[in-house]
Amino acid sequence: MFTVNKKVDKILTLYLPLTMLLSFTIFPIYWTLNTAFKPEGDIVKRPLQYIPVNPTTENFVAAWTNVGFATFFKNSLIVGVFTVIAVLICSTLSGYALSRYQFKGKRSFMLMLLCTQFIPRAMMIIPLFVIFKNLGLISNPLSLIITYTAIEIPFTTILMSGFISNVPKELEEAAMIDGCTKLQSLRHVVFPLLLPGIVATGVFTFIYTWNEFLIALMLTNQQSKFTLPVGLSTMMGEFSINYGALAAGSVIALIPAVILFAYAQKHLVNGMGGAVKG
Secondary structure, eight states, rough: OOOHHHHHHIIIIHHHHHHHHHHHHHHHHHHHHHTTTTTTHHSSOOOOOOSOOSOOOOHIIIIIIIIHHHHHHHHHHHHHHHHHHHHHHHHHHHHHHHHHHOOOHHHHHHHHHHGGGGGGGGHHHHHHHHHHHTOTTTTTTTHHHHHHHHHHHHHHHHEEEEEEHSSSSHHHHHHHHHHOOOHHHIEEEHHHHHHHHHHHHHHHHHHHHHHHHHHHHOOOGGGGGOOOOHHHHTTTTTSBBBBBHHHHHHHHHHHHHHHHHHHHHHHHHHHHHHHHHH
């Protein structure tokens, strides 16, 4: 009797909530995949087809060639890669300074970094638009790279600071006793141990830039400069929506993020664990 009650409790408190959560998370992705592989006529057909009867890849071809998804993909990739590089350089160096050195106002500075995360992104739109318009950088990928880098640096600096704190100072001191300079000790001792934190920071930054919509929409007004989220929004017309191409485009946009998370999963867990400990 006790064993039966224990199994029921486990089903109600563990398996049932996890199944509901998984279903709630997975079903929209499944339905997008399902729609992407359906011919246009089958998408709105009743009764609904939960598995494509006549699967086709025409929607992917249409999204990639006719809609201009190849251009949107390239633009997002350029913005994402350069933002990640800039953020990693700045946050690693500033995180090292916060972790290793004591200076007046350090706690207040870190509190200010944290407070920047509470500022609504919508409040920045008008000032950013005016600044970049005066600089002639509207519809220029550089405006997005600068903006995303500035937004991400406070959080990633705190993240890297926590992770660097877990690297013993004694290792750097031992390397310097053996003849390394400060920079050489960082390069040969500290940075290799920071790899999980660097990967975690890079992945989070790339995913943010890959998915960001509002700022990209306001700072780009030429279709050839649209990023993926903005490009997806243009596929919804006033009187008609190409559901097949839209779903196929969403699947294409999802692929890099899934591959990135799958590849960096181990480093993400280690990196976040290290940051929390620090």
